[in-house]
Amino acid sequence: MAVELDPTVLPVMHKKARPVRRSLPVRMLGGLFLGFAALLCFWLFVLPVLVVALSSVAGHWSGTILPDSLSMRWFERLGSSDFDALTTSLEVGMGVAVLGTILGLWLALALEGRDRRGLGALVDTIAMMPNGVPSVVLGLAVLIAYHKRPLDLSSSAAIVVFVQLALVLPFCYRCAAAALRPELTILREAAASLGAPPSMVLRRVVLPQLVPAIRASLALGFALSLGELGATLTVYPPGFATVPIVVVGQVERGYYLPASALSLILLIVSLAALLLIAARVPRRRVD
Amino acid sequence: MSSLSTPDTPNPLNAAADARRSASAASHTAAVKRRERAAQWHLLFLAVVVLGPLVIYPLVRLVLLSFTGPHGLSLQAYSTFFSNPETSGVVGTTLWILFVSAGLASLLGIGLAALLFFKPFPGARMVTRFLELFVAFPSFLVAFTLIFLYGSQGSVSIALQRLLHLEAPPLNFLFGVGGVILAEVVFYAPFVVRPTLASFATLDMRLIEAARSLGASGWMVAFKVILPLAWPGIAAGTILCFLLTLNEFGILLVLGSAHLITLPVAIYSSATVDLDLPTAAAGAVVMLIMSLSLYALYRQVNRRKVKGAGHGR
Numbered sequence: 131m132a133v134e135l136d137p138t139v140l141p142v143m144h145k146k147a148r149p150v151r152r153s154l155p156v157r158m159l160g161g162l163f164l165g166f167a168a169l170l171c172f173w174l175f176v177l178p179v180l181v182v183a184l185s186s187v188a189g190h191w192s193g194t195i196l197p198d199s200l201s202m203r204w205f206e207r208l209g210s211s212d213f214d215a216l217t218t219s220l221e222v223g224m225g226v227a228v229l230g231t232i233l234g235l236w237l238a239l240a241l242e243g244r245d246r247r248g249l250g251a252l253v254d255t256i257a258m259m260p261n262g263v264p265s266v267v268l269g270l271a272v273l274i275a276y277h278k279r280p281l282d283l284s285s286s287a288a289i290v291v292f293v294q295l296a297l298v299l300p301f302c303y304r305c306a307a308a309a310l311r312p313e314l315t316i317l318r319e320a321a322a323s324l325g326a327p328p329s330m331v332l333r334r335v336v337l338p339q340l341v342p343a344i345r346a347s348l349a350l351g352f353a354l355s356l357g358e359l360g361a362t363l364t365v366y367p368p369g370f371a372t373v374p375i376v377v378v379g380q381v382e383r384g385y386y387l388p389a390s391a392l393s394l395i396l397l398i399v400s401l402a403a404l405l406l407i408a409a410r411v412p413r414r415r416v417d
Numbered sequence: 418m419s420s421l422s423t424p425d426t427p428n429p430l431n432a433a434a435d436a437r438r439s440a441s442a443a444s445h446t447a448a449v450k451r452r453e454r455a456a457q458w459h460l461l462f463l464a465v466v467v468l469g470p471l472v473i474y475p476l477v478r479l480v481l482l483s484f485t486g487p488h489g490l491s492l493q494a495y496s497t498f499f500s501n502p503e504t505s506g507v508v509g510t511t512l513w514i515l516f517v518s519a520g521l522a523s524l525l526g527i528g529l530a531a532l533l534f535f536k537p538f539p540g541a542r543m544v545t546r547f548l549e550l551f552v553a554f555p556s557f558l559v560a561f562t563l564i565f566l567y568g569s570q571g572s573v574s575i576a577l578q579r580l581l582h583l584e585a586p587p588l589n590f591l592f593g594v595g596g597v598i599l600a601e602v603v604f605y606a607p608f609v610v611r612p613t614l615a616s617f618a619t620l621d622m623r624l625i626e627a628a629r630s631l632g633a634s635g636w637m638v639a640f641k642v643i644l645p646l647a648w649p650g651i652a653a654g655t656i657l658c659f660l661l662t663l664n665e666f667g668i669l670l671v672l673g674s675a676h677l678i679t680l681p682v683a684i685y686s687s688a689t690v691d692l693d694l695p696t697a698a699a700g701a702v703v704m705l706i707m708s709l710s711l712y713a714l715y716r717q718v719n720r721r722k723v724k725g726a727g728h729g730r
Contacts, residue, residue, distance in 0.1 A: 164536060164538040168538045175544070175551065176547060182558060185562075244456065249460050253464050253468065255716075256464065257468060258716075259472055260472060262664075262711070263708060264663070264666065264681060264705070266684050270479065270688050270694075271475035271478065272475045296471040296475075357556075360667065374555060377561070381564075381671055386564065389561065396555075397558070404550060
């Protein structure tokens with residue numbers, strides 16, 4: 131999922147230079163059209179989220195328009211294996227988010243101002259490449275590369291972290307690169323010219339300015355890792371499961387309602403992570 | 418620089434200052450050059466230590482394995498993958514599903530973005546926020562919620578049955594091509610809305626008002642003013658939508674795995690069910706070529722968009 135996290139801005143409504151008088155049927159038709167569009171938006175994009183929430187508290191929902199009774203029993207019935215999967219998902223997600231943010235930051239700092247030509251352009255292209263590689267293909271490639279000696283990771287959870295890290299890296303790199311603005315470069319050069327050693331510049335000038343980007347990159351990496359399915363499904367070792375793997379397994383066996391209880395928890399956790407971004411999003415560099 | 422400060426008559430003091438200045442300039446350029454060289458080594462180090470094991474090495478191994486037969490170099494894996502009767506038409510199936518669902522998603526997304534931007538209805542802001550949060554919504558969950566809505570026992574199906582007094586629930590298309598296309602359109606349309614909205618936001622609204630005040634109709638404004646100005650952003654969004662749809666896996670697994678063999682599902686099942694890694698690698702290389710060429714196109718268009726925006730200012 132290649133996403134740029136800019137808050138999309140709707141324009142300020144200007145007053146029309148010359149108000150156009152339209153006849154009543156045309157205006158009614160326009161209103162009808164807008165209402166239809168609003169309904170379509172709601173139907174296509176809001177309803178799926180509501181359905182997950184509703185089905186997870188449904189006592190029974192099949193062959194009826196709305197669930198016939200509400201109950202919390204699917205949450206009560208979540209077993210230890212479900213909670214294990216949730217813990218695993220959270221651990222893997224945090225690991226991937228932290229490692230991805232560090233690597234993304236490192237890449238962005240090293241590539242700053244050099245990503246247009248020569249070696250820099252090449253490194254930039256390779257770092258962004260997982261964005262264009264299907265997750266199943268990347269999972270298969272990592273499995274092939276690390277399933278036997280010299281480095282056998284196929285029976286440890288590390289391979290899952292590894293493959294998700296590769297998938298998340300472009301997003302973290304973009305987040306950090308977008309925050310390295312020209313003003314920041316000037317500040318850094320000023321600090322260096324006043325005699326601050328590089329480590330001090332990094333610690334006292336660069337990192338504090340990058341805090342919003344770091345937060346965004348952590349939250350994005352976490353949310354993407356929680357929802358990742360294709361690559362994880364291809365590489366996961368026996369005895370290991372994340373929430374998406376459990377949910378898909380339950381859906382394939384027809385246990386829809388327990389699956390939606392578990393996915394609602396997953397959604398709430400990743401929405402909480404994304405709301406951290408909504409608090410503050412780094413502006414994109416205009417170049 | 419020094420020519421500015423040099424007077425006509427040379428004097429020893431000035432000459433000394435000149436020498437000092439040129440020495441300092443030389444040492445400065447040397448330092449810049451040294452720093453640049455260090456940065457290049459740093460980049461090389463990063464490429465080898467971080468990107469090497471994460472991206473380059475696995476992909477190289479994948480391509481190598483797909484060309485490895487029992488006796489060295491061969492194309493056997495490819496012939497196995499494509500001669501399997503179950504997967505013979507798989508590329509064609511994948512491509513036509515891609516074109517139908519990504520095409521519909523793009524049209525819907527562009528239309529929706531235009532509506533949200535030019536004719537905002539009550540709640541448009543909320544819808545925009547909501548579309549931003551769609552990032553956190555895993556694709557397989559969309560497929561899953563559609564089962565509750567449009568499955569043969571789902572709400573819509575039952576509602577239609579009651580409304581039309583039918584014997585049996587009328588909808589039974591979900592587990593197959595229809596369901597996959599519906600889920601992909603629903604899930605990927607928001608990904609077109611965002612870049613399209615962003616490119617509308619860079620439009621000069623005065624041009625649109627000028628066109629209107631000169632008497633252009635709505636359609637004329639849309640096709641003669643807005644579309645030519647905003648098309649790089651729209652094109653980037655559409656290509657991104659095609660790329661994401663091609664790379665989709667969760668929806669195909671949940672809704673399509675029983676009746677519909679597509680490239681990702683075929684790769685997945687030959688890798689994990691048949692445990693035949695070379696054959697899976699052959700399929701994966703074919704898919705890699707398709708999606709990387711689409712991705713290269715995306716980067717090209719995106720770069721042109723950035724450049725175009727720079728010229729416009």
